[in-house]
Amino acid sequence: MVRAVWPGMVSETGAGDGRGWPLGRLAALAEGSPEVEVCGLLIGLGGEVTPWPVRNVAAAPATAFELDPRELLAALRRLDREGGELLAVYHSHLAGGADLSTRDLAGALADGSPVLPGVAQLVVALERGRADRIRVHRWRGDRFVASEPWSRSVNSPLG
Amino acid sequence: MQVTILVPGPMRELCGGRGQLTAAGATVGEVLAEVARAHPLLGARLLDESGQVRRYVGLFLGEEEVRELGGLAAPVRDGDRLSLVPAIAGGARELDGERIARWARQLLVPGFGAAGQERLMAARVRVVGADGQATPALLALVQAGVGTLWIDDPETIGPADLCGWLYQPGQVGQPRATVAAAALAGVSRFVEVRPYPTGGAPSATLVCAASSAQALASAEAARRARIPHVVVELDGEAGQVVSIPPGAPCFACARFSAAGERPPVAGSLVLASLGAQELLRLLVEPGLVEGRRLDLVRGVPTVRATQRLPGCVCGGAAVAGGEAGADGQGGLAGDGV
Numbered sequence: 001m002v003r004a005v006w007p008g009m010v011s012e013t014g015a016g017d018g019r020g021w022p023l024g025r026l027a028a029l030a031e032g033s034p035e036v037e038v039c040g041l042l043i044g045l046g047g048e049v050t051p052w053p054v055r056n057v058a059a060a061p062a063t064a065f066e067l068d069p070r071e072l073l074a075a076l077r078r079l080d081r082e083g084g085e086l087l088a089v090y091h092s093h094l095a096g097g098a099d100l101s102t103r104d105l106a107g108a109l110a111d112g113s114p115v116l117p118g119v120a121q122l123v124v125a126l127e128r129g130r131a132d133r134i135r136v137h138r139w140r141g142d143r144f145v146a147s148e149p150w151s152r153s154v155n156s157p158l159g
Numbered sequence: 160m161q162v163t164i165l166v167p168g169p170m171r172e173l174c175g176g177r178g179q180l181t182a183a184g185a186t187v188g189e190v191l192a193e194v195a196r197a198h199p200l201l202g203a204r205l206l207d208e209s210g211q212v213r214r215y216v217g218l219f220l221g222e223e224e225v226r227e228l229g230g231l232a233a234p235v236r237d238g239d240r241l242s243l244v245p246a247i248a249g250g251a252r253e254l255d256g257e258r259i260a261r262w263a264r265q266l267l268v269p270g271f272g273a274a275g276q277e278r279l280m281a282a283r284v285r286v287v288g289a290d291g292q293a294t295p296a297l298l299a300l301v302q303a304g305v306g307t308l309w310i311d312d313p314e315t316i317g318p319a320d321l322c323g324w325l326y327q328p329g330q331v332g333q334p335r336a337t338v339a340a341a342a343l344a345g346v347s348r349f350v351e352v353r354p355y356p357t358g359g360a361p362s363a364t365l366v367c368a369a370s371s372a373q374a375l376a377s378a379e380a381a382r383r384a385r386i387p388h389v390v391v392e393l394d395g396e397a398g399q400v401v402s403i404p405p406g407a408p409c410f411a412c413a414r415f416s417a418a419g420e421r422p423p424v425a426g427s428l429v430l431a432s433l434g435a436q437e438l439l440r441l442l443v444e445p446g447l448v449e450g451r452r453l454d455l456v457r458g459v460p461t462v463r464a465t466q467r468l469p470g471c472v473c474g475g476a477a478v479a480g481g482e483a484g485a486d487g488q489g490g491l492a493g494d495g496v
Binding site: 034035039058059060062063064065066067069070072073076079080086089091100101103104105106107108110115116117118119128129 | 167168169172178204213215217219224242244245246247248249250274277278280281357358359360362
């Protein structure tokens with residue numbers, strides 16, 4: 001089943017404790033960067049889920065992402081100060097759908113177990129510059145399992 | 160030396176939920192070895208069997224990256240704070256076995272390698288002009304592994320286009336862009352070829368325009384977009400190829416102005432291939448390639464660094480005018496500066 005997504009929308013559920021993923025904001029962040037993959041953290045704080053963008057320092061940022069370690073350190077320190085919860089790492093794909101690629105998996109796993117235990121992976125997929133599809137991937141014991149996708153267009157070219 | 164190790168939230172379950180650890184040692188390496196002994200789960204995440212730092216983790220001593228301080232050999236002082244940061248990375252596409260096999264030869268070239276190939280896979284190249292003379296350039300870009308190719312040509316295939324490398328006699332009268340896109344899709348499944356405009360912005364342009372006016376206009380659009388571009392211009396004897404990385408002297412400065420407007424002769428197919436090779440260089444080694452012009456006269460090539468004409472807007476002298484130019488008014492006015 002594919003669920004519709006539109007600007008400003010927050011998923012009704014997903015992030016836990018009745019909180020929803022900020023799908024509209026994530027779509028806008030991804031669409032605002034059509035040349036370079038965006039990436040960052042999704043933080044649960046005060047009953048809301050908020051994206052904390054982090055600079056992408058990958059060598060080829062159109063097809064890869066790597067969170068700037070210095071910004072990530074600052075974000076993790078802020079998280080400790082403010083008492084928030086790291087719910088997910090998000091990044092965009094400029095094309096090719098919202099599944100985790102082989103390289104996404106290689107980056108998310110250390111010797112077959114998640115680098116960030118308990119943290120989901122959220123992918124926003126662009127299609128011709130528009131956020132087309134969002135999927136959340138959660139670790140289930142031995143592999144990442146993808147949520148049903150949210151999609152702007154149910155007749156998506158990605159099916 | 161007693162050092163405090165700061166463990167970020169997502170890694171604390173590897174060391175009993177603690178956010179701070181202490182360990183002693185004279186270097187970062189000794190401190191981490193002690194951490195690994197006390198907390199084997201965390202240690203396995205930090206160091207590999209040979210004691211080197213794993214790629215899953217970043218280390219900061221105070222505010223400095225340990226990598227920049229000399230790695231594990233970096234000395235520590237009493238009271239230093241060593242922060243652990245998980246490395247978070249991934250990628251949309253990758254060089255899989257099939258792609259490595261296909262591009263094995265160029266992957267071996269120094270300065271090219273996997274990073275160069277990934278830059279090509281990520282590139283969106285607009286090719287202005289897809290007549291018969293331009294067809295070797297189209298093939299060269301696709302075969303090198305450019306990920307997205309946008310063909311900008313509104314004309315149909317004429318009899319003269321059949322002397323190129325792509326069009327067949329039965330295709331005379333059909334649109335060049337759509338025929339070229341279909342033919343190139345059959346050559347490689349690692350490229351997406353579409354007629355331009357596509358609604359997207361290119362990351363590089365190859366100009367194989369049929370007229371000097373069109374070449375100048377296309378090059379100026381690419382200069383304003385600050386994307387690398389190469390212009391192939393044919394003249395009676397063969398012609399010229401001008402490479403323009405962002406910030407280099409523009410095509411109007413760099414071209415040999417007596418060229419153009421004359422009918423192409425044998426040798427022009429070579430020139431289009433050279434143009435494609437120049438653009439590939441700009442894509443693979445961004446920032447390392449200077450602007451240059453390659454002239455081919457009676458089969459003899461000469462290469463020279465390009466020069467900026469005094470006062471040209473491409474020198475950044477009229478930055479304010481350049482800003483205004485973004486709305487489409489600064490172009491011709493700039494020529495008078």
